Amino acid sequence: MFIFTKKSDLTAHLKQICTPKTKIGFVPTMGALHQGHLSLMKESLKNNSYTVVSIFVNPTQFNNAEDLEKYPRTLERDVEKITELSKDILVFAPSVEDMYEGNTKSIPFNYDGLEFQMEGAHRPGHFDGVGTIVKKLFEIVQPTNAYFGEKDFQQLQIVKKMVEKHKLPVSVHGCPIHRETNGLAMSSRNERLSEEARNEAALIYKTLKAAKSKFTKHSAKEVIAFVEDTFKKRPNFQLEYFEIADEATLLPCKRKSKTKKYRGFIAVFINNVRLIDNISLN
DSSP, rough: OEEEHHHHHHHHHHHOOOOOOEEEEEEOSSOOOHHHHHHHHHHHHHHHHHHEEEEOOOGGGGHHHHHHSOOOOOHHHHHHHHHHHOTOOOEEOOOOHHTTTTTTOOOOOOOGGGGTTHHHHHHHTTHHHHHHHHHHHHHHHHHHHEEEGGGGGGHHHHHHHHHHTOOSOOOOEEEOOOOOOTBBBOOGGGSSSHHHHHHHHHHHHHHHHHHHHHHSSSSHHHHHHHHHHHHHHHTTTEEEEEEEEEETTBBBBBSEEEEEOOOEEEEEEEEEEEEEEEEEOO
């Protein structure tokens, strides 16, 4: 297995092994890998000549310094998991200095309004940080295909919009959410949960499934009220938001339309750990 810590070394290696017909698959991660990440790698391995996985905790997408500090960093364990899956995967684990060259700042992006909803409203500057690092990584790896999990559905739509607006030659693929046995969406942040909190957090997906069922016969407003009421009764949880939005525009659903696809989006704190999830409502 090749592990690169400098972008110059990775680009030199890719230049050496690639031909004009080579297909490169890319899975960008912030480490603390779980089965969801590994499923993205499997998808890439199936459909590309080479697969590159980046492991980089990007400081510019954190608007909370404590969250950045506490984010799990498990590079050695991550590399072991990747090796068990395939010794042919190229790992890129750069430093902040190497990626940002001494200027650790995000640049502003215009995502046609996608950035102002949900996560964007609650985490100012977050998607500028995401766009900055993903664009940098795309320019370094120059992938044919890139794979993102649908747990971060808004991020997926934002990356697709960035690729479209900047005319980047990469196909962006969304892959299904992987869940723990109790339904909790797999996330690197789950590492920070106690066993008891993990069990309690099953309520998130249970509530999303109930919201999906109710959405068939009730208005968006009624479904949102149901979710909010559910979490008000559980003092261990602090609901940040639950929104029902158009999948394409991410704009809130005011009145249901049979021609649109809707998704329920949730962000909730348990023991000061922030978890997000979503579910298709159609």
